[in-house]
Amino acid sequence: MNAETIIAGLDIGTTGCKCTVFDTEGKRLAKAYRTYELTEPCEAQETDAGAIMDAVYAVLHEAAEQYPEISGIGVTSFGETFVMTDAAGQPLHGAMLYTDPRGREQCRQLSEEIGDERICEITGLRPHEMYSLPKMMWLLQNRPEVYERASFIFLMEDFVVYHLTGTRQIDDSLATRTMAFDVQKLDWSREILIKAGIDRDRLSHPVRTGTDAGCVTQETADRTGLSVHTHIISVSHDQVAAAVGAGAFDASVAVDGAGTVECITPVYDHLPDMKVMYRDYFAVVPYVFPGKYVAYAFSYTGGALLQWCTQKLARGEKETAEKEGISVNALLEQKYLKEHGNKPGTLLVLPHFACAATPYMDTGSRGVITGLTLESSVSDIYRGCMEGIVYEMLVNMKGLESSGCRFEKMNATGGGARSEIWMQMKADILNLPVTALEETDAGTAGCAMITGTAMGYYRDLTEAYQHMVHERKTFRPDKEMHRKYMQVYARYEKMYQAVRPLME
Numbered sequence: 001m002n003a004e005t006i007i008a009g010l011d012i013g014t015t016g017c018k019c020t021v022f023d024t025e026g027k028r029l030a031k032a033y034r035t036y037e038l039t040e041p042c043e044a045q046e047t048d049a050g051a052i053m054d055a056v057y058a059v060l061h062e063a064a065e066q067y068p069e070i071s072g073i074g075v076t077s078f079g080e081t082f083v084m085t086d087a088a089g090q091p092l093h094g095a096m097l098y099t100d101p102r103g104r105e106q107c108r109q110l111s112e113e114i115g116d117e118r119i120c121e122i123t124g125l126r127p128h129e130m131y132s133l134p135k136m137m138w139l140l141q142n143r144p145e146v147y148e149r150a151s152f153i154f155l156m157e158d159f160v161v162y163h164l165t166g167t168r169q170i171d172d173s174l175a176t177r178t179m180a181f182d183v184q185k186l187d188w189s190r191e192i193l194i195k196a197g198i199d200r201d202r203l204s205h206p207v208r209t210g211t212d213a214g215c216v217t218q219e220t221a222d223r224t225g226l227s228v229h230t231h232i233i234s235v236s237h238d239q240v241a242a243a244v245g246a247g248a249f250d251a252s253v254a255v256d257g258a259g260t261v262e263c264i265t266p267v268y269d270h271l272p273d274m275k276v277m278y279r280d281y282f283a284v285v286p287y288v289f290p291g292k293y294v295a296y297a298f299s300y301t302g303g304a305l306l307q308w309c310t311q312k313l314a315r316g317e318k319e320t321a322e323k324e325g326i327s328v329n330a331l332l333e334q335k336y337l338k339e340h341g342n343k344p345g346t347l348l349v350l351p352h353f354a355c356a357a358t359p360y361m362d363t364g365s366r367g368v369i370t371g372l373t374l375e376s377s378v379s380d381i382y383r384g385c386m387e388g389i390v391y392e393m394l395v396n397m398k399g400l401e402s403s404g405c406r407f408e409k410m411n412a413t414g415g416g417a418r419s420e421i422w423m424q425m426k427a428d429i430l431n432l433p434v435t436a437l438e439e440t441d442a443g444t445a446g447c448a449m450i451t452g453t454a455m456g457y458y459r460d461l462t463e464a465y466q467h468m469v470h471e472r473k474t475f476r477p478d479k480e481m482h483r484k485y486m487q488v489y490a491r492y493e494k495m496y497q498a499v500r501p502l503m504e
Contacts, residue, residue: 006070007455008063009447011238012052012077012156014038014097019059020441021067022448024457026468032062039094044102046094049083049159056160057223064225073226074210074235074451075164076443077156079177082132084139084150084202089162092146096135103134106141106196110134113195121274122192124176124183124284124293128361131179137196150202157234158204164220165232167213170204172286173240181206183286183293184271209236209288210450233454235447239265240285243294245446246411246437247465250292254407255442256426256434258416261357262302262389264396266405268293276403280359280396288450288461295405297396300354301367303416305385308353314378333386333421335379342481344488347371347380349388350495359399360496368499386422387485390429391492397430409433411471413442420475428481429489438470445469 006029008021016035022028034055039046064070080098083091096102107129111119119127129135132155140147154162155177158170175181175188180196180203182189188200213232221228235241239257243265246255250267257263268284269292277284282295301308310318310328317335321328336345353367369384410432416422417436427434439445449464458464 006067007448007451007457008070008073009235009444009451010056010060010073010075010160011444011447012056012075012160013238014047014078014081017052017055017059018444019063019073020444020448021063021070022468024452024467026445030063030066032059034058038097044094045097045100047081047097049091049095049156052095052156053160053163056163060224060226068225068227070226070230072231072233072451072455074233074447074454075157075160076235076238076241076447077160077174079155079174079237079239080130080132082136082153082155082178083159084146085152085154085159086149087151089152089154089159092149093139093143095156096139098130100135101129102138103129106137107134110137110192110196114192117275117278119179119192120278122182122189123179124274124277125179126278126281126361127179128281131177133179133192133196133198136198140197152204153198153202154204161213161232161234162204164216165213166217168204169207169211169213169234171209171211171234171236172206173209173237175206176283176285177237183284186286207234209240209286210234210454212454231455233451235450236288237285238443239263239296240287240294241446241450242413242443243267243446244288244449244461245439245442245444245469246413247469248294248411249289249461249465251406252408254410256410256412256417257414257442258302258412258422259414260302260304261298261300262393262416263296263298264393264400264410265294265296266400266407268295268405272403272405276399280399281361282358282400282403295400295403296358297393297400298357299351299389299392300357301351302389303414305351305353305367305389306382306416309378309382309385313381317378329419332379332382333419335377336383337421339377339379344484345380345383345387347376347384348488348492348495349381349384350499351385351388351392356496358396362500364503365496365500366503368495370495386425387429387488388492390426391489394429394489395493407432409435412436413440415440420473423473423475424478427475427477429485431477431482433474433476435474436472438472439468
């Protein structure tokens with residue numbers, strides 16, 4: 001196999017990283033994975049950036065042992081988390097995760113000085129302490145010695161790219177997650193950084209998604225076994241890579257990311273109405289296609305809620321499923337159909353079991369199940385959870401529609417896309433065709449597609465998609481089922497406002 005036909009995607013996650021090797025026809029050749037631990041000192045949530053880099057070297061070494069001729073590796077990562085380093089790129093503190101509560105007061109300070117809506121107009125983000133900039137301000141104010149020693153400030157994608165190549169660049173989509181990036185000018189916001197007191201020169205140079213950072217250094221080659229001719233590509237924030245891997249190339253198609261988190265990612269052919277995006281906490285992110293943007297509408301508990309149900313409530317059913325050689329999820333789905341037929345459940349589930357994401361961003365909200373009786377079974381609760389997750393996404397879809405978003409179909413990825421019952425439910429409730437893709441890990445596929453295109457193996461991403469991704473099945477909405485679900489949804493959309501005062 002020629003060097004020109006081997007590419008790889010390097011995906012940096014919150015708790016682990018993986019390197020997946022492909023040929024340019026989309027065939028998976030190898031995968032290497034390493035985990036790293038999160039550290040949680042008092043009142044903080046951090047990760048060790050040095051340990052992340054060690055894991056990166058390990059997965060690259062494992063991949064290169066089998067395929068030393070890898071010609072290009074794309075790097076994608078989770079967002080927000082950042083670290084300040086010395087001139088050699090060595091971390092000076094624990095990398096602060098998006099879940100770290102520090103930065104709340106600094107976010108408020110910045111909002112008072114600039115104004116929430118002005119920040120959103122510039123950055124595409126409604127101010128929130130989850131983003132990088134308020135936490136950078138916290139370090140500046142509370143650990144000034146760290147900031148003074150810092151030569152560079154990295155998020156995880158550009159941190160890894162710098163160590164592999166010596167090039168300091170960050171792609172636009174990840175830079176957006178700092179709350180310091182101008183989504184229209186595609187550059188760091190001078191206005192915001194001055195108010196925050198953060199030196200622009202410490203931040204990496206912003207580049208378009210899919211920009212070649214150059215070849216690996218001799219030191220990287222020696223440590224990993226890669227060729228010194230291996231190119232490293234700055235790909236994107238992981239959600240953007242997933243949108244590409246799901247084939248969402250224009251406003252007609254959105255992504256249904258049916259993973260641990262349930263996320264809808266629509267595409268905008270132009271900058272959306274920022275007032276609507278501000279109202280519903282939808283993030284606006286520059287896309288790989290010039291002039292286009294994506295947004296994130298999500299629930300913290302997608303697959304995570306179904307996992308809670310199977311692990312906490314369905315232990316007996318899990319044993320039965322193992323004996324029958326099927327998943328406990330499939331057993332619960334089938335049990336509900338056997339008992340009730342294909343009709344909406346009688347339970348309403350507000351899926352805020354890990355707080356509420358868009359359009360509320362309410363950390364005080366909690367999960368609720370209504371309609372329980374002595375006759376209620378685990379399969380009833382499981383069905384209610386499945387429906388509640390989709391109803392929550394319909395709430396988000398209605399918000400997106402008011403911003404001018406009008407997608408005509410959804411491409412589904414993630415583990416949830418394997419459930420035909422859930423895919424049909426989504427088509428029926430959302431009243432849209434939903435296509436399940438063969439490649440459930442769209443982020444990995446998207447990373448490889450962007451890398452192959454940057455390396456010149458494909459004319460464009462459309463050709464890359466044709467080679468690397470295959471559609472499994474399209475589920476079309478049933479009009480009668482949609483009508484029945486909408487009768488239930490009329491009650492669901494009142495649920496949050498009705499029960500939220502009881503959670504104080």
